[in-house]
Amino acid sequence: MSERKFDGYEPFYIQVSDSIKNDIREGKLIRGEKLSNEAELAKELEVSRGTIRKSLSLLNEEGYVETVHGKGTFVRNDKISSPIAQQFVSFEEDMRNQGLNFETKVLTKKVISVDDSIHYELKMADNTKVLYLERLRLVNNEPSILLYNWIPIDRCPGIEKYDFTNIGLFEAMEETMGEKINHGIREFSALNADDYIQKVLNLPNDAVLKINQKSFDDNNEPIEYSEVYLRTDNYQVTSLLQR
Amino acid sequence: MSERKFDGYEPFYIQVSDSIKNDIREGKLIRGEKLSNEAELAKELEVSRGTIRKSLSLLNEEGYVETVHGKGTFVRNDKISSPIAQQFVSFEEDMRNQGLNFETKVLTKKVISVDDSIHYELKMADNTKVLYLERLRLVNNEPSILLYNWIPIDRCPGIEKYDFTNIGLFEAMEETMGEKINHGIREFSALNADDYIQKVLNLPNDAVLKINQKSFDDNNEPIEYSEVYLRTDNYQVTSLLQR
DNA sequence: GAGTGGTCTAGACCACTAG
C-alpha cells in the first residue's frame, strides 16, 4: 500500500512527467481534462509538491498541459506537429516521436577537406578532414527534407563507417564522440531553390525553407554544421509558445 | 549591511535574473566568465539557493548563461538574434529588445466581415466583425516584415481606434481585452511571394519566409490570426536550443 | 577529496479564480 511508484533509475520528476505523458497518449487523460491538484498528485505519487511542480513545468514546456493560476492544470488539446524550432531534437528523432512513416536515402557520403566557408562555420584548423553527408528524407514516400552535414572526423572517429540509412546522425555522433551533443543553433530562412534541390525535393515551385544548424559540445566547440532544405507542405515547422 | 537587495514588486527570482542580465549587458560580467557558485550567490543576494536556481534556469532558457554540472554557470558568448520561434513575443517587442532601429507603416486598417478562411482560423460565428490590419515594418529603413492581422473586435472593443504607427498590436489587444494574451502558435513555411509582396518588401528574389500565427486567451479561444512575411536577409529568425 | 550543480523534502505564506 505504501509502495513507492517510481524506481531509482531516473529522477522522480522525469518519471512523473513520463507517466502523465503516457496517460495522455493512452487516453486515460483526455483533452481539456483537469489533473488532480498539486498537493493531491504529490500525495498519490508519494513525492513532494516541489517534485510535482517540476514535472508539470516540464509538461508545460513541452506543450502537453497548461497550468493556470488559481484554476489548475489541464491537458492541452492542440499537440503541435514539429517542435524543431523549440527543442534540439534531430529531424530523425522528431519524425520518430511523431510516429511518421519515413525513410532515409544517403545520396553522398565521403571524407573531404573543408573548404573556406565550412571552415569558418566550424572554426577549424587548415586541412581538417570532415565527413560530408548528403541525405534525403522521405515522409510517406514523399521527398520532404534534404540534408547536408559536415562533421570533423577527429571529433567523431569512425563516424565515416556508419551507414546512415537506418541510424540518425546525432546518434552516430554521440556514440563516436563518447559524449552528448550539448546544444545547437538553428536559423530559419527562405530562399529560391536551385534546379537540383527543386528536382530532388520534387518542389511544386522553387521556394524552400532552409535551416542552418550548428551543434556544439560541452565546451562550446562546434562539432557539426548543417544546411537543411524542407518542403514545408510535407513537413510542418511549428512552435507552441507560452506568453 | 544586511539590507535586502530586492524589493517586493516582482518575484525575487525575476529580479535576480534581471540584475544578472544587466551585469552582462553592462560588461560587468563578460563572455565566458564564471558566475559565483549557487551557494555564494544565495548568500550575497540574501535569497535561498532554490531562488537562485530558478533565476539561473530562466537565464539558461533565454540563452544568457550556460550551466554545467560539476563546473559552474558561465556567461554565454553567442547571444542569439531573434527568438520569435522560442518565445511568444511580438515582432515589435522583439525589435525593441534587440535595440533595432525600426519603423512601422500602417498600409491598411479597416473593419470587415470575416471571409470563410479567416472564419475557420478564428472559429467565429457568421458576420463577426474583425479589424483587418496590413502593416509594413522597416528595420534600418529597409522593408523587412509585412504583417496581416485579423482581430475580432467584439473581443477587443475599441481596438479599431488605435493608430498602430507607434503602438504594437499585442499591447493594444491586451489593453482592450483587459486580459493578457495567453499563448500562441507559429508555423513556419517558405513560399514564392506574389508580385505585390515582392515589391513591398523589395525582395531580391521571390522567396519569402511566411509565419502563420494564432494567439489565444486563457480559455484557449483564438483572439487573433496573422500572416507575416519576412525578408530573412534583413531579419534573422534563430533558435538557441539546449539538448 | 574538494567544489560545484542536481534532486528532493516539508512546510510556510502569498496571489489568483470562482462560487
Next chain:
DNA sequence: TAGTGGTCTAGACCACTCT
C-alpha cells in the same frame, strides 16, 4: 471563502568535474 497554483526557505544528500 475555499481551492488552487506561485514563491520562498533551509537543509539534506547525490552526481559530476577536476586535480
